[in-house]
Amino acid sequence: MASRGSSSPSTLPIAIAMAAVMTVVASGLCPARCRCDDESLRVSCAYAGLEVVPIQLNPEIRHLDLSNNRVTNVHLTFGFYGNLESLDLSSNLLHTLGLTNFGMQQNLITLNISSNMIHTLARNALDGLTSLKELNLASNNISEISEQAFKSISELEVLDLSDNSITSLSDELLKNLHKIRTLILNKNSLLEVPTNNLALAPSLERVDLSDNLILELDRDSLPSLPSLISLNLSNNVIRYIADVAFDRLPDLRYLDLSGNNLTSVPTAALARLNVLTGLVLSTNPLGYLEAVAFRNLFELRILDLNDCMIANVNARAFADNVNLERISMDGNRELKELPARVLYGARYLKWVSLRRCSLATLQPTQFPVDGLSHLRVGGNPLVCNCSVHWLWNVIRAEERRNETRLELDTHDIVCSDEEFAGRALIALSEGSLRCRLSPLYLSLSAAGCFLAAAAVLILIARLTRAKRKRQSLAYAAPNRPEFLVYVGRGDNGLDKSAESYSRRLLARNNEDISYDSPRGKVAAAMAATTTDYSPQSRETNIYETPRYPGRRDAVESTLQGKQPPVEEGVYAVADVTDLRDEPPEVLSLYRARSPPVARSNALRRLDYSYDYEYDYDYGPTAPPSPPPSPPPPLSEKPHVVFV
Structure with missing residues (x-):
């Protein structure tokens, strides 16, 4: 009894102490440098x-943050916290x-174990995490993962194994x-x-394989992933992409191939991705963008081509990318010019960046400036003349706006020409932006204009000469002076005696001269001679003009039932080069007949058997009844034609 009585007082303090500890545990004790919130059931011991x-x-806590501490193990430490939903x-x-x-x-829904020193993930390491949706094992030193490591986390949606030492994955890891x-x-x-x-994971929507050592994408590298939206293959060493590499990715929207060794745009492979909206090809040695380089990418909205060593861009490189909204081509030092209207087909273009290229000038026709919200062109060696006057106006207009509509890297747009080297474009006056033509350019321009004018004149001369040749097929222009003189009527016997022509022309003192005609030689000894003309008539008939029957003669002949007379005149062409005392040489003879009465009296044409026409006006036509008075005779004038 004594022993019992003596023992009860000694056990009482222990019971009281245990009760106190249980009370403290039940209510929770927040360690120093931790923040505990019993209302939200959240505890943060980061950096504690x-x-x-x-x-x-x-x-009862649900969220526990133990990041950035020196915890070395988790053996039997979380058995007290069965309600946790997130653990860091x-x-x-x-x-x-x-x-x-x-x-x-x-x-537990979220578990973050990143940035530790874990080497191996054992098969039972994650047992019990049946509700886990997000697991972060990044930035460890994991090189080996058991094939059964993820067997109990079937609800997992996000798995981050980045920044480890993984060279391959077990075939059944994601089963x-x-x-x-x-x-x-x-x-x-x-x-x-x-x-x-x-x-094994057709539900995948996002896959990131960047910063690995992948060499190529052959036809079977990418399996069927019907839900895949984003694929990141940047910073690998990919040199080759098969034309059908992306065939089994029908819903791919974003593709990053930057930082690889592609020497050209994989146009054929990309053409299969007809719903692609974002494409990154930066830091590939592409060199050249050919026509329709991004074929069939009609839905493309974002295109990054930074640091691709692009030297030339075809004017139709972006012909199919009509919905492009943002394009960046920064750092292409070999790019010295852009073709006109190269981006004008992109009707929704809002963001253009061409920084750190080698563009000496920019034209507003290269992209739709009016629709842009961002324009970045700093770091180019611009020649500040009239070619960038439009850019100066845009910068000035934006400075005067109360609300910025177009964002520009104004202070990075610096001139590089000799006159304004190192000065910002905005600091120049409008009058200084003029085009200065070099003397060589002016000389070449003047020489070109002179040569063009000379060529035109030569062409005109040749055409004129050819036209003249065509017009003178029946008559070759002589190279000596000639004149055509009427020498008499054909019914006066002149057609029977060549000497009569010479007497009527000039050779009145020589009765033995005969003449040659282009239509045949005139016989020197023609038998018939004419002696009906007196010297006075010879003098008169030298310049006698042809007299054709008037209307009165025609009317009288008609009333008498006779055919109106037809008169024939004779003309001679003579050479007057050395006209002295000797008679001139008769070169040609021509005959002209009076026109028939049935023709119009207003206009008569004579046929000389050559391409020459002469018009004779005989006065107005009178009504047939009563017979009109005869018209006054035409005055006889010398009929001389110089040819």
């Missing part, structure tokens, strides 16, 4: 210098996750991840696309 996981926290253990000193240390975390949407494997050492694992 902890080396172990605290066990005295409120067991990033940036600690964990070397392993152990086995079944998360068995009580059936409600149970039926709901996975995002797989991040960038910054590893993968030598090829993990085709077999991707094929």
